[in-house]
Amino acid sequence: MGEEQFGVRNVIGAPVVGTRLAEQTLVCMPPRTAKFTLAEWKMSNDQRCRNSEDQQQLADRVLGECERIREETAERSSIMKATSDRRMEERIGDIEFNKKELQLQRKEICLELEALSVYKTRLQDCLSSLQTNALTISRKCLMLRDGRVGIDLVVDEVEHALQREITTILGGQSLLKRALEQLNEQMRRLRSARYLVDRDLQYKQAAIDIDKGSLSMKPTDLCLSVYEGYTSLDPANISADEYNAYSGKNIQMAAREVTSARPIRVFIDTLLKQVIDDLLTAYHKCNHEFDERIKETKIAKAKLEDMHKETTQKIVDMQNNILELQKALSAKEGYIGLAHTRLGRRAQRIGAELVKDPPGQSLYYECEMLRHSTEQLQQMLHEANASLRYLLQTQIQLEEDINVKMNTLKIDEVDCMTMRIAMDYHAY
Structure with missing residues (x-):
């Protein structure tokens, strides 16, 4: 039947089984005109109508399901957007x-x-x-x-x-x-x-x-974009x-x-x-x-100043005393010369007149007394001069000590205490 449908026949009439197509002689013939029966025609029309009705019913079910899905997805999208808005x-x-x-x-x-x-x-x-x-x-x-x-x-x-x-x-x-x-x-x-x-x-x-x-943002905004990548769209990895x-x-x-x-x-x-x-x-x-x-x-300085004043007065008194001693020694020189001269003249007496008489004894005692007095005056003059030297030395020492105390007072009272006034302690 297949060969007849394609218009291929074996010219010799031998069977095709076991032969190779390349070895056969093929002749192309036009197909015969299709002929169907009236029953086949009616059956074909009925089948077309049933198929059309089935497809219409299927389309109705699809249309209903699509409408339901549209409404459901729209409602779900609205609910999810509201939920997302509320959570944001x-x-x-x-x-x-x-x-x-x-x-x-x-x-x-x-x-x-x-x-x-x-x-x-x-x-x-x-x-x-x-x-x-x-x-x-x-x-x-x-x-x-x-x-x-x-x-x-x-x-x-x-x-x-x-x-x-x-x-x-x-x-x-x-x-x-x-x-x-x-x-x-x-x-x-x-x-x-x-x-x-x-x-x-x-x-x-x-x-x-x-x-x-x-x-x-709204669903109708023009700035929206759809992510088409492969990685997760939410990179958050920190929990609440x-x-x-x-x-x-x-x-x-x-x-x-x-x-x-x-x-x-x-x-x-x-x-x-x-x-x-x-x-x-x-x-x-x-x-x-x-x-x-x-x-x-200050007390020590005042005491030193008083001592200096007294020492100065003593120096003046000692200087006057030395002058008086010198005057006394000068006065004794005349008496000594007179007594010695008298004794010398009486020593020139001759013979029995060179006798120890009261005038001679008196002159001798006078000379001794004048010598002793002169020695006393000279000794006192020596002591007075020594005392004057000591007084002058003491005066110099007192003046040095007073200057030392003045320097100390200047350092402590003037320099140091004046500077220490500038020392300012407060609570800052």
């Missing part, structure tokens, strides 16, 4: 709440940093004042007091007080420097916390802007618990640093008060020792 609004509210908490903590950090900056300025001013004012003046006082001369170059209570004052100043500087280091470290930690809070606020503000921008823990950690860290900074201010207040009290105590003690030493020096 809730998320924006949560982020804004955390943002307000962070802003409050940031404000506390800024206020604490401003307060610590004031305390840092106070510490720096105090250290600068101690270094350039108090310590310099105390050391200069010690240096000036080395300019005392003579017996006044003594290690007295003033020098001990100055040494203790310098030790107190250096100790106060050491305490203030350590407090300043702690303050700088706390300020550094506060700045670090503020940086983390600022970064978190920046991230949260960016998230709020993104969510608000997403919330304002981790996010809350991160924000809470930043808030707790900021609050902890602010809480840690407040005791430092109390400590610095107490330290400044203690240091200033110690410095004022050492200052008043040193000034008291200066006053006492100045009083002692």
Whole structure:
């Protein structure tokens, strides 16, 4: 039948089985005209009608299902968009709440940093004042007091007080420097916390802007695009618990640093008060020792001046006494010459007249008495001259001591005490 349909016949009439097509002689014949029966025609028409009805029923079911799916997907899309909008609004509210908490903590950090900056300025001013004012003046006082001369170059209570004052100043500087280091470290930690809070606020503000921008979009916007990549469209890998823990950690860290900074201010207040009290105590003690030493020096100087005045008067009296002794010796020379001359003349008597008579004895006693008186006067003149030399030497020593006391008073009362007035201790 197949060969007849395609118009291929075997010319020889032998069967085709077992032969090769290339070895056969083929003749192409036109197909015969199709002829169907009336039953086949009716059956074919009925089959076409049934197929058409089946396809129409299938189309009706498809149309109904499509309408249902359209309505369902539209409703689902609307519900999902409303749900997403509501959750984005809730998320924006949560982020804004955390943002307000962070802003409050940031404000506390800024206020604490401003307060610590004031305390840092106070510490720096105090250290600068101690270094350039108090310590310099105390050391200069010690240096000036080395300019005392003579017996006044003594290690007295003033020098001990100055040494203790310098030790107190250096100790106060050491305490203030350590407090300043702690303050700088706390300020550094506060700045670090503020940086983390600022970064978190920046991230949260960016998230709020993104969510608000997403919330304002509509399905009819022209800026919409469809992602056709292969990777996940949602790259988020941080859970809500981790996010809350991160924000809470930043808030707790900021609050902890602010809480840690407040005791430092109390400590610095107490330290400044203690240091200033110690410095004022050492200052008043040193000034008291200066006053006492100045009083002692003035008393000694006044006593030396009185002694100098008395010595000067004694020198004048001794000089007058020496003049009187010299006059007395000069007066004795005439009497001595007269007595010796008389004895010499009476020694020229001759014979029995050279007798020890009362006049001779009287002249002899007169000569002895004049000799003894002259020796006494010369001895007294020698002692008077020696005493005058000692008095003059004492006068010079007194004048030197008075000058030494005047130099000491100038150093202690004028130079040192004038400088110490500039030593300013206050609470800073």
